[in-house]
Amino acid sequence: MTTPCNKRRSSCPISFSLDVLGDKWTLLVMRDLIFMRKRRFGDFLNSAEKIATNILTQRLRNLEHAEIVTRRTDPENARQVLYELTAKGLDLIPVLLDLIIWGARYDLETGAPQEFLTRAQTDRKGLIEELRNSILEQSSNE
Amino acid sequence: MTTPCNKRRSSCPISFSLDVLGDKWTLLVMRDLIFMRKRRFGDFLNSAEKIATNILTQRLRNLEHAEIVTRRTDPENARQVLYELTAKGLDLIPVLLDLIIWGARYDLETGAPQEFLTRAQTDRKGLIEELRNSILEQSSNE
């Protein structure tokens, strides 16, 4: 079942992005990677939205093939696997950030971290840099 | 079939956003509204990705219910219908902008408008303001 990546709908940057990210689960996994600092299969499974194991596997493979995450075994524990963001994956931080901002603004039920939001408005670049760096640090300090 | 909007998967701003936008077509319609300045049913149909009529109807209804677009008949032509962005819809410009930037950076096949991209980097806020204003102007000058 070696499907080549021929599922492109058109040649348009947005369409390109959506062909990779535009489904019900992928960006949720990205949220976990970026904001929840999750890196292991079981961590993703435990998220509130309850993704099924087969679907999660599928999405992680997709992200791997898209070179958005890498997969490696934990050097400290050979039975653990770590999924980590590549540079290409880190470059999605702005997208996720904007989704938070919009969601928090219009979702009246959910309380969102206010200090985070104002920070996102006043110092967007700095916030992105900070997120990026602390993720990089987390990955490299083993 | 009056399904209440009970399809929320969790209380999280990103999850909230994705429950509205996270499918194969919705953000493509948003792209057409924001960047292609499309406002009519037939315009959306003519996009490169070839959405089916029933799906398009469905998505436009969703966006209406989510109060992201409004629907009205063209005052200049009673047989035409205009779909237009609300304030809530205009607030999605940043998300779409970031999807363009990321897509353009990593999609090696598609040539993206370079001047637009550099502008997005150097004067993000100004660019968003400009887009927003010119869309508002387009809607109101009838």
Add this chain to the structure above:
DNA sequence: CTGTATCCTTAGGGATACTG
């Protein structure tokens, strides 16, 4: 032009059992 209505197919996804 802006849709409805239908039919039909497939992909996406939930549940669960099982494996190295």
Add this chain to the structure above:
DNA sequence: CAGTATCCCTAAGGATACAG
């Protein structure tokens, strides 16, 4: 822990044809 393997089912989507 990190998945595979199944089964099964529904929703999503394509392809028309047709209507106001």
